[in-house]
Amino acid sequence: MFDDIRPYRNDEVTAVIQKLINEPALQASIAGIKLPLTYKIFPSLAKLIVKVYFKSRLRKFKCxxxxxxxxxxxxxxxxxxxxxxxxxxxxxxxxxxxxxxxxxxxxxxxxxxxxxxxxxxxxxxxxxxxxxxxxxxxxxxxxxxxxxxxxxxxxxxxxxxxxxxxxxxxxxxxxxxxxxxxxxxxxxxxxxxxxxxxxxxxxxxxxxxxxxxxxxxxxxxxxxxxxxxxxxxxxxxxxxxxxxxxxxxxxxxxxxxxxxxxxxxxxxxxxxxxxxxxxxxxxxxxxxxxxxxxxxxxxxxxxxxxxxxYKLYDSNQKAYELLKNTEIEPSDNPLYNRLQQLTNEQKKWLLTMYANPVLAKETLNT
The missing domain is CATH 3.40.1130 (Glycerol-3-phosphate (1)-acyltransferase)
Incomplete structure (x- = not known):
């Protein structure tokens, strides 16, 4: 009834892991992250290295x-x-x-x-x-x-x-x-x-x-x-x-x-x-x-x-304060560096996502 959506059971672990070890797309994905240069020049070798690593690491998983x-x-x-x-x-x-x-x-x-x-x-x-x-x-x-x-x-x-x-x-x-x-x-x-x-x-x-x-x-x-x-x-x-x-x-x-x-x-x-x-x-x-x-x-x-x-941090409070200002100036506020390379509209949205939990608490308490 639930076989198409449920998690795997203990008795299915070994077969699924063996399937994953031999999965080229997974090998390629991991190789691209962990061995980017090798994968770019020698993709087959990089995938083989990942497969060997998988075998040594995953075979111990039984449940x-x-x-x-x-x-x-x-x-x-x-x-x-x-x-x-x-x-x-x-x-x-x-x-x-x-x-x-x-x-x-x-x-x-x-x-x-x-x-x-x-x-x-x-x-x-x-x-x-x-x-x-x-x-x-x-x-x-x-x-x-x-x-x-x-x-x-x-x-x-x-x-x-x-x-x-x-x-x-x-x-x-x-x-x-x-x-x-x-x-x-x-x-x-x-x-x-x-x-x-x-x-x-x-x-x-x-x-x-x-x-x-x-x-x-x-x-x-x-x-x-x-x-x-x-x-x-x-x-x-x-x-x-x-x-x-x-x-x-x-x-x-x-x-x-x-x-x-x-x-x-x-x-x-x-x-x-x-x-x-x-x-x-x-x-x-x-x-x-x-x-x-x-x-x-x-x-x-x-x-x-x-x-x-919800636990409010200084990042939330600072964003709430900064939204009230039209200019974002450098300060000891760690949010400042996160605003770099963003347009004014993007900056507004970044500050808004941090400020909204403050606004939510204010609304809840009124």
Missing amino acids: IDDIQKEVAKYLYHLIDTSCSHFSYNGISKIDPNKPSLFISNHRDIVMDVALVNLALYQSGITTVEAAVGDNLLNQPWVSDLMRLNKSFIVKRSEKTKRAMLTASKQLSSYIHYTLSENQQNIWIAQREGRAKDGIDKTNSALISMLLLNKGKETSISEYLTQLNIIPVAISYEFDPCDQDKAKELAAKEATGEYQKSENEDFDSITRGLVGKKGHVHIEFCDPILGDFEDSKAIAQAIDEKIIAN
Whole structure:
């Protein structure tokens, strides 16, 4: 019933890894990153080197837990090199004996869920199965990699309304089944696509999808208890992709559209992983429980918790202040260097994405 979207199981790991080892496109992708000069001059040799390396490294992986432990090592390294400080709070609000549906704001394609997972892993809590849109899985080997690391597929590219509804019902059923029957934590972003403008707002359609599996005899309050939604506020001092986002937002404002380059998502993933982020904080909020009128009311409750628990940094406050000024002057403000090489419109958007969390908190408190 869920074979086309679920993560791989332990008994599938060996076969999938062998398939990945022999995947030319994956070999080429890694060789282009790790051995760029060799790959340019001797592409076959570079791919062979990658294949031999894969064999020596990946053959030790026999189950999903082996892969998760290796990912954790890589994450520790990433945090050491890209974050000046990583912190989390609110773990006590998570009942380790009751599976949770974590819904977070969405700023980075990979790091959001990776950091949530790391916080859980360090706290002895089961890591999540993570939702990933099929729009990011343009190659079968990318899908294989994600599904090996406890990701399930969200079908976003269905062509008809009927197909989209069928996919939504399947996803809703899968999430409830995974929580209730498999006793497995789940993570999903509060909206499709990153909040490039810094406005963290839950798409009520996401909540409507979650409620599709609710029986008519079950109240919203009862179903929310079963889902055990825990909002998560993820706060980055600096966004490694902020200039790219500013350019996209400025282009959309000027022309009404923006055309992604062929490898733009992959480049964003790479930059988000290795780029400097400064301080990063994760706050786990109280569960969303009680009686709500509809999906919009639930979405609003999630938004309020995420906004209230979002950690503001000096970068947010400085951007808020700078937006009030017509001229951006050099100062000790680390945002200044990020504004270089940008047009005035692009500068406005970069500052706006950092300032919007400040505005959101002000609005929430009024």
